[in-house]
Amino acid sequence: MAPSLAAAVLLFLLAPMSSPAAVLAADGGTTTHLHLFMHDILTGSNPTAVQVIKGPSAVPGLAFGDTTVIDDALTEDPSSSSAAVGRAQGFYMMTSQSGGAVLTVCANLLLTAGGYNGSTVAVMGRDDIAADVRELAVVGGTGRFRMATGYVLWKTNSMNGPDATVELDVYVTTGGGATIDSSSSSAAVRVGGWVSAVFVAVVVAVVGSYV
Numbered sequence: 001m002a003p004s005l006a007a008a009v010l011l012f013l014l015a016p017m018s019s020p021a022a023v024l025a026a027d028g029g030t031t032t033h034l035h036l037f038m039h040d041i042l043t044g045s046n047p048t049a050v051q052v053i054k055g056p057s058a059v060p061g062l063a064f065g066d067t068t069v070i071d072d073a074l075t076e077d078p079s080s081s082s083a084a085v086g087r088a089q090g091f092y093m094m095t096s097q098s099g100g101a102v103l104t105v106c107a108n109l110l111l112t113a114g115g116y117n118g119s120t121v122a123v124m125g126r127d128d129i130a131a132d133v134r135e136l137a138v139v140g141g142t143g144r145f146r147m148a149t150g151y152v153l154w155k156t157n158s159m160n161g162p163d164a165t166v167e168l169d170v171y172v173t174t175g176g177g178a179t180i181d182s183s184s185s186s187a188a189v190r191v192g193g194w195v196s197a198v199f200v201a202v203v204v205a206v207v208g209s210y211v
């Protein structure tokens with residue numbers, strides 16, 4: 001009986017220590033707004049966007065499956081000659097068989113300026129290029145944006161032939177727990193931790209007393 005009682009006491013003391021992570025996750029997150037311009041250049045001697053797959057199509061022009069790989073400059077100013085603060089690296093593909101040009105965009109926004117240098121935001125979403133504003137998802141990030149969630153409002157700022165300047169309003173939330181945001185739920189997590197610890201201790205003590 002003595003060893004099982006010791007085990008029960010130990011479990012009673014240790015079990016609640018697994019709950020602080022859940023309590024931390026219940027804290028509100030921090031949302032950062034990044035306002036950027038992406039320069040998608042297909043023409044000229046230094047294109048940053050290169051079509052690597054041509055989808056099969058009976059007619060010339062955009063086709064289902066067309067895929068372009070990008071390493072586009074990101075600037076804080078609409079002018080492409082302004083200083084770059086990052087790169088948009090990834091690809092976009094024509095993924096609608098009807099209803100006009102719709103792209104699936106998959107890109108990492110790599111920031112290279114200031115305190116964000118080296119941090120990335122992973123963006124994945126649907127870009128219906130006929131719409132004024134498109135909303136894409138922030139599906140993750142690294143560095144300052146580790147475990148990020150959020151969204152990007154994506155607008156064509158200007159076109160010059162096939163070349164486009166796209167305005168990005170990126171809202172990135174880090175620090176987690178944006179969806180669980182009340183002190184009562186963290187109290188519930190703490191109480192839940194103690195209740196399960198007591199339950200485990202009682203089970204161990206009862207089972208132990210029969211061994």
Ligand SMILES: *[C@@H]1O[C@H](CO)[C@@H](O)[C@H](O)[C@H]1NC(C)=O
Binds near residue numbers: 112113114117118
């Ligand atoms: C960003 O980080 C790279 C690699 O660590 C470094 O070479 C570069 O100078 C940094 N740029 C800025 C603007 O801090």
